[in-house]
Amino acid sequence: MDHFLFNFFALLTVICALGTVLNRNAVNAAMCFLLSLVGVAGLFVLLEAYLLAFVLLLVYTGAVVALFLFIIMLLDMQGGRKKRFKPVTLFASTIAAALLAVGVLTIHQQPKFAGGAVASGPLLKDYAYLLFSTYLLPVQIIGFLLLIAMLGVIVLSKKHEGLEDIK
Amino acid sequence: MIAPLHTYIVLSALLFAIGFFGVLLRKNTLVIFMGLELMLVASTLALAAFSRYNGTIDGDVFVFFILTVAAAEVAVGLAIIVALFRRRQTIEVDELDALKN
Secondary structure: OHHHHHHHHHHHHHHHHHHHHHOOOHHHHHHHHHHHHHHHHHHHHHOOOHHHHHHHHHHHHHHHHHHHHHHHHHHOOOOOOOOOOOHHHHHHHHHHHHHHHHHHHHHHHOHHHHOOOOOOOOOHHHHHHHHOOOOHHHHHHHHHHHHHHHHHHHHHOOOOOOOOOOO | OOOOHHHHHHHHHHHHHHHHHHHHHOOEHHHHHHHHHHHHHHHHHHHHHHHHHHOOOHHHHHHHHHHHHHHHHHHHHHHHHHHHHHHHOOOEHHHOOOOOO
16 A cells, blocks of 8 residues: 555656646646645655655645745746757756766665665654754754845845846 | 655655756746755655654754745745846846846
8 A cells, every 4th residue: 555655646746747847837837846746745644754744735835836826927927939958958968867867776776775664753742852952053043044035035026216227 | 564765765866857957958937946946855855765764853854944945945036036027027047148248
C-alpha cells in the first residue's frame, strides 16, 4: 500500500512539475504547481513528517500559489509567443543535463543510500524543543528576515513619482 | 515498509532538474519564479528524506527555515515583478535589457 502511495504521489509531483514548466498559460502553470506541491506534501506524509506536510500545504498552496494567482490576474499577460532558444542557452542546458544525469546516477549507485528507515518520524514536541534550544538564533534571524521582507514589499509597491526610466 | 532512501533522493533530483530547466529555458518571469520554487521544494524533499532515514530531526528543522525563506522570497520577488511591470509594461526576460549596452 505504501509503495502504491509513493508511486502515486511521485508521479503526481513529477507530471505536475513538468506541467508547470511546459505550460504556455501562466494560470495553468500555477495550478500545476499547486498540484505538484500537494504531491510533495503527500510524500512528506509518507516520510511521517506530518507537521512539515501541513506547513507546506498551508504556506505554499495557501499563501504562495494564491499570491502567484493574484499577480497573474493583476498583470493580465497575453499568452507567450513561441521563441527560438539562443545557442548559448542550448549549450548551457546540454551541459546542465549531463551534470545532473551524472549526479543522479552516482546517487542511485551509492550503496549507503539503499538502507531502510529508522523507527518512526519526529513528534511535534521534538520540533519545539529543537527550535527553542539549538536553533534559537536562526529562529530569531528568520523572524527579523520576515520583518525586513515585509518592509521591503511595502516600499517596493509604493508609487515612486519623478523616477526616470532607463532607456 | 517505506520506499528506500535513494528513490526519494532521485525523485528530488528529478524535481530539481525540472525546476532548473524551467528557470533556464522559459522567458516569462513568473514561470521562472515557479521554477525557483520547485527547486526549493525539491531540496526540502531531500532534507526530509535524509533526516527520516538517519533518525535525526535537524533536517526537518532546516525544511522549516527553507519554507520561511521561500515565503519571504516570493513576497519580495512578486513585488519586484509588479513594480517592473508598472514601469516597463513587460515581464519577458528577453525584453528587459536596459543594462545590456
